[in-house]
Amino acid sequence: MARVCVDSNYFDVNDLGQLTVVPGSLGFQSAVQALGGLTNLNFQIADYPLATWVFVECIGGGGGGAGANGSASGTTGHIGGGGSGGTYCASWLQASTLPAIVIAAGGAGGAGGVFDDGDDGVVSSFGSLVIAPGGIGAVSIFVGSTATSMNPGAPSPALGTGQIRRQGSPGEHAVMMNAVQKSGGNGGASGWPGAGGLGGFGSSQAGVGGQAFAGGGGGGATAFGNSQPGGSGGGGLVRISVYN
Amino acid sequence: MARCGCAEVDAPGAEGCACALQAGANVTVTGTGQGASPWIVSSSTSTPQIRAALSGVNGVAYDPVTGIISARLSTDAGNALVLGGDTGLFVPPVVTGSPLGMIVFDTAVGGNWNKADNPTAKWLRVRVIGGGGGGAGALSAAAQALMRGGGAGGNYSESWLEVSTLPASVAITVGTGGAAGNAANGAGGLGGFSGFGTIVTALGGNGAPNTAVTATSGVSPSGGPGGLGVGQIQSLGQIGDRGIWLSATIGLAGTGGIAGAGFGTGGRGGISGSPTNGQTASGPGAGGGGGSSFGAISAGGGAGAPGAVYIEMFS
Numbered sequence: 282m283a284r285v286c287v288d289s290n291y292f293d294v295n296d297l298g299q300l301t302v303v304p305g306s307l308g309f310q311s312a313v314q315a316l317g318g319l320t321n322l323n324f325q326i327a328d329y330p331l332a333t334w335v336f337v338e339c340i341g342g343g344g345g346g347a348g349a350n351g352s353a354s355g356t357t358g359h360i361g362g363g364g365s366g367g368t369y370c371a372s373w374l375q376a377s378t379l380p381a382i383v384i385a386a387g388g389a390g391g392a393g394g395v396f397d398d399g400d401d402g403v404v405s406s407f408g409s410l411v412i413a414p415g416g417i418g419a420v421s422i423f424v425g426s427t428a429t430s431m432n433p434g435a436p437s438p439a440l441g442t443g444q445i446r447r448q449g450s451p452g453e454h455a456v457m458m459n460a461v462q463k464s465g466g467n468g469g470a471s472g473w474p475g476a477g478g479l480g481g482f483g484s485s486q487a488g489v490g491g492q493a494f495a496g497g498g499g500g501g502a503t504a505f506g507n508s509q510p511g512g513s514g515g516g517g518l519v520r521i522s523v524y525n
Numbered sequence: 526m527a528r529c530g531c532a533e534v535d536a537p538g539a540e541g542c543a544c545a546l547q548a549g550a551n552v553t554v555t556g557t558g559q560g561a562s563p564w565i566v567s568s569s570t571s572t573p574q575i576r577a578a579l580s581g582v583n584g585v586a587y588d589p590v591t592g593i594i595s596a597r598l599s600t601d602a603g604n605a606l607v608l609g610g611d612t613g614l615f616v617p618p619v620v621t622g623s624p625l626g627m628i629v630f631d632t633a634v635g636g637n638w639n640k641a642d643n644p645t646a647k648w649l650r651v652r653v654i655g656g657g658g659g660g661a662g663a664l665s666a667a668a669q670a671l672m673r674g675g676g677a678g679g680n681y682s683e684s685w686l687e688v689s690t691l692p693a694s695v696a697i698t699v700g701t702g703g704a705a706g707n708a709a710n711g712a713g714g715l716g717g718f719s720g721f722g723t724i725v726t727a728l729g730g731n732g733a734p735n736t737a738v739t740a741t742s743g744v745s746p747s748g749g750p751g752g753l754g755v756g757q758i759q760s761l762g763q764i765g766d767r768g769i770w771l772s773a774t775i776g777l778a779g780t781g782g783i784a785g786a787g788f789g790t791g792g793r794g795g796i797s798g799s800p801t802n803g804q805t806a807s808g809p810g811a812g813g814g815g816g817s818s819f820g821a822i823s824a825g826g827g828a829g830a831p832g833a834v835y836i837e838m839f840s
Contacts, residue, residue, distance in 0.1 A: 292614065308624075308839075333623050334624040372627075373627045431776075431777060437807065447787060447788055448789075450783065470783075474787040524623060
């Protein structure tokens with residue numbers, strides 16, 4: 282009886298003697314993630330000997346919202362702008378072109394300002410191949426006032442590196458009509474997009490954190506006669522999808 | 526005594542049968558049938574006869590001239606199966622269901638996608654983003670303000686396409702970003718259409734109008750998205766933010782909308798403090814920011830960002 286030799290990774294000969302493709306042996310295989318601010322991942326392509334392509338997505342950590350400092354007196358208000366979202370970058374990479382080990386590092390979100398500036402979010406990266414900058418922390422401009430005023434949210438982070446690049450949205454501006462009627466700036470959405478956190482509302486309220494592991498920016502705070510923190514930016518993410 | 530029904534050997538002291546054996550086709554007979562030289566009958570089959578009895582069926586090739594049996598690889602278009610270095614069947618990294626990378630068109634130059642350049646592609650995932658609308662420019666009167674709205678983001682359309690259903694070549698159009706409104710109260714321009722031929726299309730965002738007038742307080746309209754295009758999944762661009770001012774010195778212009786499905790980032794509008802041009806949008810497909818004018822000092826709008834076409838290919 283004549284026989285053929287087949288690559289058993291992909292083919293099988295069934296009970297009828299027919300050459301068949303092994304189900305699941307081709308196309309998408311698995312996905313691994315490195316969560317922002319947690320342990321980095323050493324991605325080794327040798328762990329996936331049949332891989333042909335990987336799709337790598339990085340989301341930078343979100344920027345923190347500005348805190349509001351109400352220490353000047355009990356009769357003035359203060360408002361903080363929102364932090365910007367982290368940038369999203371993605372690329373298809375051919376498995377044969379990858380270094381043996383690539384460090385996948387998810388960026389942490391920037392801390393919200395306690396009663397001062399929000400911190401910048403941290404970049405998320407897959408080696409030097411895909412790089413997504415973190416969002417920018419909002420600057421706390423301390424001008425305690427009873428008058429109508431506005432404080433700016435943080436600008437967008439840079440575009441980064443990748444075939445697809447989507448900047449994080451800027452943080453929204455904060456608006457104060459008078460010392461007690463105020464709206465802190467909402468955090469900007471990440472380029473993914475992960476939602477930004479709400480800004481403080483009314484007389485005195487902390488900002489809310491941005492969407493975790495999706496890079497949303499933190500919201501800015503409002504304060505009246507006290508201090509309120511801005512929301513922290515959400516942590517970023519690196520996701521590696523492996524295809525045979 | 527005769528044996529085998531044959532005549533007895535007529536010789537003194539001889540034994541055996543006087544019958545004669547004759548060799549037929551493919552048979553050889555040696556010996557005399559005597560004790561000292563018994564008959565030996567040998568048979569053989571000719572190679573041409575054996576080869577004529579064999580044939581190859583599904584997946585097997587057979588050459589009756591050489592007698593070689595081998596695996597038969599299909600000559601159908603698109604077959605990627607080959608013989609590997611160890612002579613076994615081998616699936617190279619271009620097999621059914623596997624990705625083949627992505628082609629990006631993200632400048633207004635556009636181009637073509639050609640079947641002949643991608644012979645192993647069987648399926649495409651095509652994503653199209655229209656250009657963003659421009660933000661409007663502003664010029665207020667003295668002791669007044671005028672804060673313009675932002676342009677809308679371009680729309681997003683996506684489809685999975687079977688390559689066998691496509692023409693040999695498909696024209697790629699990348700929509701231009703809408704023009705920035707000029708500083709003399711110019712309206713923002715319309716973002717351009719993007720398309721994978723006419724098979725997957727997305728309209729651009731509208732620019733921000735210039736209809737609001739200078740005053741000590743007011744609201745300016747912003748640009749909205751265009752209508753639906755063609756695609757299995759569609760997502761409209763975000764509306765630009767409106768401009769709003771509370772006094773002759775306090776206000777903020779509108780930020781441009783992001784494109785559908787989260788692409789691009791709108792350009793920011795200016796905020797109170799000083800007249801500021803609207804920011805140019807970041808690609809792909811976001812709207813430009815509105816200009817903010819205080820005290821008769823003009824500010825231009827921001828331009829929308831060009832769209833994009835992403836083509837992911839699978840074998």
